[in-house]
Amino acid sequence: MAGLTAVELSCGDMTVREINSTLRGLPDGTVVRISQPRGRHNLAVGISGRLDITIAGNAGYFIGGLCDGPDITVAGFVGWSVGENLGSGTVRVQGNASECVGASARGGLIVIEGDASSRAGISLKGGSIAVAGDAGHMTGFMAQAGTILVGGDAADSLGDSLYETIIYVGGKIRSLGSDARVEELTEADVARVSELASAAGFSHVSAENVTRVASAKSLYRFDALKDQRY
Amino acid sequence: MCGIVGIRLKNPGLFGDLGELVVPMLDVLAARGPDSTGVAIYCHDAPDGAIKYSLCAPGPNYDWPGYVASLEARAGVLPVEFRRRGRDAVIATPLGPATGPRLLQEIDPSVKVFGFGTAIEVYKDVGPAAEVCERYGIQAMAGYQAIGHTRMATESAVTIEHSHPFAVAADLALVHNGSFSNYATIRRRLADDGVRFDTDNDSEVAARYIAGLMASGADTDEALRNTLKVFDGFFTLLLATEHSMAIVRDSFACKPMVVAETADYIAVASEYVALADLPDIEKAEVFEPMPEEIYTWQA
Numbered sequence: 001m002a003g004l005t006a007v008e009l010s011c012g013d014m015t016v017r018e019i020n021s022t023l024r025g026l027p028d029g030t031v032v033r034i035s036q037p038r039g040r041h042n043l044a045v046g047i048s049g050r051l052d053i054t055i056a057g058n059a060g061y062f063i064g065g066l067c068d069g070p071d072i073t074v075a076g077f078v079g080w081s082v083g084e085n086l087g088s089g090t091v092r093v094q095g096n097a098s099e100c101v102g103a104s105a106r107g108g109l110i111v112i113e114g115d116a117s118s119r120a121g122i123s124l125k126g127g128s129i130a131v132a133g134d135a136g137h138m139t140g141f142m143a144q145a146g147t148i149l150v151g152g153d154a155a156d157s158l159g160d161s162l163y164e165t166i167i168y169v170g171g172k173i174r175s176l177g178s179d180a181r182v183e184e185l186t187e188a189d190v191a192r193v194s195e196l197a198s199a200a201g202f203s204h205v206s207a208e209n210v211t212r213v214a215s216a217k218s219l220y221r222f223d224a225l226k227d228q229r230y
Numbered sequence: 231m232c233g234i235v236g237i238r239l240k241n242p243g244l245f246g247d248l249g250e251l252v253v254p255m256l257d258v259l260a261a262r263g264p265d266s267t268g269v270a271i272y273c274h275d276a277p278d279g280a281i282k283y284s285l286c287a288p289g290p291n292y293d294w295p296g297y298v299a300s301l302e303a304r305a306g307v308l309p310v311e312f313r314r315r316g317r318d319a320v321i322a323t324p325l326g327p328a329t330g331p332r333l334l335q336e337i338d339p340s341v342k343v344f345g346f347g348t349a350i351e352v353y354k355d356v357g358p359a360a361e362v363c364e365r366y367g368i369q370a371m372a373g374y375q376a377i378g379h380t381r382m383a384t385e386s387a388v389t390i391e392h393s394h395p396f397a398v399a400a401d402l403a404l405v406h407n408g409s410f411s412n413y414a415t416i417r418r419r420l421a422d423d424g425v426r427f428d429t430d431n432d433s434e435v436a437a438r439y440i441a442g443l444m445a446s447g448a449d450t451d452e453a454l455r456n457t458l459k460v461f462d463g464f465f466t467l468l469l470a471t472e473h474s475m476a477i478v479r480d481s482f483a484c485k486p487m488v489v490a491e492t493a494d495y496i497a498v499a500s501e502y503v504a505l506a507d508l509p510d511i512e513k514a515e516v517f518e519p520m521p522e523e524i525y526t527w528q529a
Contacts, residue, residue, distance in 0.1 A: 039502035058502055058516055077516035079502055080486065098486065098518040117518040118483045137483070137521055155520065 012036045016043060023047050023070075041079065044072050050089075061098075064091035067108070083110040086127060099136070102129045105146070111200045118155075121148045124165050130200035138177065140167045140213075149196050151205045162215040168193050169211045170204070179219040183212045232394075232407040233259025233380040233500045234487075236468045237508075238475045238527055241494040242374075244509075248273075249371035255497075255504040256359035256378045262500055263380030266393035267362035268354025270403035270470060273373030276348050277310045280322040281330060281400070284352040286390060287317045288340035294319050300337045316366045318344075320351050327400040342391060342428070347401030349373075349472045354393035377470045379405035385413075385432040392429050396437035401472035404440060406433040407500055408465035408485045416460060436461060440469065450476045454524045468498060474528035483521035490514035496527045 007030055009019050019034060020042070026032065028050040037043060041060035044053050044067065051070040055063065058076035068087035077095040086105040096114035100122050107127040112120075118136035121129045124143040134152040141157075143165030153171035160177020167180075168189070176182070185208070193207035235255040239245060248271065256267060276282045287294070294314065298321070302308050311322035325333060331343045345352030353366040359380050363369060379394035386392050395403040410416075413432040416439060421427070425438050436457060443453040450469055454476060457467070466485040469476045477498055479487060488502045492514045499505050502516065519525050 038506035039504075041503075057512060058506070060502055076512070077488075077502065079488070096517045098488070099483065115517065118521060136518075 006030075007032045008035060009033070010035045011038055011040050011043075016040055019043060020045055020047070023051065023053070024049070026051055037074075037076075039079070044070065058095065063093075064089075064110075067091070077114075082112075083108070083129075086110060088127075096133075097131075101131070102127070105129070107146075109196075109199060115152070116150075120150075121146075121165065121167075124148065128196050128199075130196055130202065132200070132202055132204070134171070140165055140180075141177070143167075147192060147196060149193060149200070149202075149205065149210070151197075151202055159213045159215070161219060162213075163220055164215065166192075167213040168196075169213065170206070170209070173211060173213070176213065179216050180213050181216040183214050185210065185212050231262040231382045231500075233262035233504065234378070234394075234405045234407050234466065234468050234498075235259060235500070235504050236375075236377040236405075236470065236475050236477075236496075236498045238375045238496045239373075239494065240496070244494055245273075245374055246372045248373040248376055249367075249369045251495075251508060252376040252378060253359070253363045253369045254507045255499060256363060256380055258504045258506075259380045259500055260359040263382040264358045265383045265388045266354065266356045266381045266390070267359040267379065268352065268381075268393045268395050268405075269363070269368055269376055269378035270345060270395045270397055271351045271353070271368070271371050271373045272349040272375035272401070272470065272472065273351065273371070274349050275372070276322050279324055280310050281325060281327060281346055281348060282320050282322045282351055283325075283330060283334055283343055284345040284350070284397070285319050285321060285334065286342040286344050286354075287319070288338075290317050292317065292341075297338055297341065301334070304337055305333055315351075315353065318353065318366065345395075345397030345403065347397075347472060349375075350397060350401045350403060350470075352395060352397045352403065354379075354395065355390055356388060356393065375470060375475060377403055377405055377468050377475065379407075384409050386430050389429075392431045394433060395470075396431070396434045398434070398437045399441035399445065402437075402441055402444065403470045404433065404437040405468045406436060406465055408463060408480070410436065410461050410463035410465065412462040432463075436465075436467065444471075450474055450526055451524050454478045458522055458524075466500070474526055476524060476526040477519055478524050479519060479521045481522050487519050488516060489519055489525065490516045 037059040046066040048068040055074045061079040064072040065084035081100040083091040084103045086108040090109045092111040101120040102110040112131045115133035116131045120139045122141045126146045128147045130149045132151045135150040137155040140159040144163040148167045157177035159180030197205040309321040313320045394405045397403040410432040413435040
C-alpha cells in the first residue's frame with residue numbers, strides 16, 4: 001500500500017481510546033506510527049480502514065484485535081491474544097508473542113517472527129497464522145477453519161480437539177492433542193504452505209518437508225446434521 | 231488476578247537503584263491487585279554474623295525500644311542494628327534462624343516476623359502499591375534482588391498477614407498469582423508433620439512445602455518440580471532465595487508471566503507494562519515462559 005501521509009501518535013500523550021478513535025478517522029492509505037507503546041493493551045483494535053500501522057515497541061494484550069483491513073506491524077513483543085477475532089488485513093509481530101495468537105480470528109494473516117506461546121490459533125475460524133519460531137502447548141486448540149504454519153517446533157498437545165483447521169509444522173512435534181493426527185502431505189498442501197510461507201516472508205520453511213496435522217474426526221461428527229453445510 | 235514482579239540485578243552499578251526500579255513495577259500492577267502489596271528486598275548489608283529480622287508492629291507508634299529491652303532481657307543479646315521502617319522495624323542480631331524467629335515472636339506475640347535471613351527484608355501491608363511502598367520507604371532501598379506482589383484476594387481474607395510474599399525460611403520468599411485447589415489436604419499433611427502455619431492462606435502452604443523440601447536438601451529446581459506434581463490449581467509462582475530467582479507456571483498456563491533479560495538484569499512480571507520503565511528494556515529479549523518449565527537465574 002502506498003503511504004498517503006505519515007501520522008505519528010504517541011502513547012506518551014494519548015490514551016488507548018484516543019489513539020483507536022483517531023485511527024478510525026484516518027483515510028485509507030495513511031501510514032501511522034504509534035510510538036512509546038510501553039506494553040499498552042488494546043492498541044489498534046477495531047480498525048476497518050486500510051491503514052499501514054507500525055507500533056514502535058513492545059505492546060500488551062489484544063493488539064490488532066477485531067480489525068478488518070489494516071496492515072499492522074509490531075516492532076517488538078506482544079502480550080496475550082494478538083489479532084484476536086481478526087477479520088482481514090495483517091498483523092506482523094517482529095518479536096515473540098504470548099498466548100492465544102489469533103484467537104477466534106476469521107480471516108487475514110497473523111505473522112509471528114519470533115516464538116508464539118501457548119494456544120496459538122485457539123478456536124481459529126479462518127485466515128492464517130504463521131509462526132517463524134516455536135509454538136507453545138495446545139496450539140490450534142479447537143480450531144475450526146483456516147491454516148496454522150509453525151516454522152519451528154510445536155510443544156505438547158498440538159491440535160487438541162481440532163475441527164477443520166490444518167496445521168503444518170516445520171520442526172518437531174512434542175506431542176499431539178486428542179483427535180489430532182499426522183496425515184500425508186499432498187501437492188495441494190505444498191502449494192498452500194509455499195504460498196503462506198511466502199506471504200509471511202519465511203525463507204527457512206521448506207514446504208515439501210513440513211508435517212501436516214489435521215483432525216482424526218473421532219471426537220466431532222456432524223452425522224445428526226448431515227444435511228447441513230458447515 | 232494478582233500481579234507479581236521480580237528483578238535480579240546483574241550489574242552492581244544498579245544496586246543503589248533497586249527500590250526506584252521495583253516501585254514503579256508494583257505500582258503499574260496495582261490494577262491487578264489493589265487489596266494488599268508486599269515486597270522482599272535482598273541486600274547484603276547485615277553486619278557480620280548477624281541475621282536481619284523483618285518485624286511487623288501490631289499498630290502505629292509501637293514501643294520498639296520496649297521490645298528491644300525485652301529482647302535483651304530474654305535472650306541476652308542486643309540488636310547490633312535496629313532500623314525503623316514506617317510502622318515496622320528490621321532488627322539485625324546474632325540470633326540464628328533456628329531459634330530466632332520463635333524467640334522474637336514470643337517476646338511479643340502481637341509482633342509478626344515477616345522474614346529473616348542474611349539478605350532478605352520483607353515489607354507487606356494492606357493497600358495499593360503506591361501507598362504501601364511510600365509507607366515503608368521502598369523507593370530508597372538498595373539491593374541486588376527483589377520480588378513483589380499486588381494481591382486481589384480469592385482464597386482467604388485481606389489482612390497484613392495474608393499478604394504476600396510468604397518468607398517462611400531463611401532468605402526464602404514466595405509470591406503466587408492464582409489459586410490452589412488442593413492446598414487444604416497438603417496443609418493437613420504438613421501440619422501432621424509438625425509444620426506450623428501463620429495463616430489459612432493457600433500460598434503459605436506452597437511456601438512451607440517448598441521450604442520443607444529445601445530444608446531437606448532440595449535445590450529450587452527440585453522443590454518447584456515437586457510443587458508442580460503435588461499442587462493442583464492455577465499458578466504462576468516466583469521464588470527467591472539468597473542466590474537465585476525462579477519461576478514456574480502450571481500446566482494450563484492461564485496465569486501470565488513475561489520475562490525480560492538484558493546485560494544488566496533479569497526482570498519478570500505478570501504483564502509487560504510493569505517492565506516498560508526499566509532501563510534499556512527495548513534491548514531486552516522478551517518472552518513468555520512455557521508451562522511446567524522451571525526457569526532459574528542464579529549467580
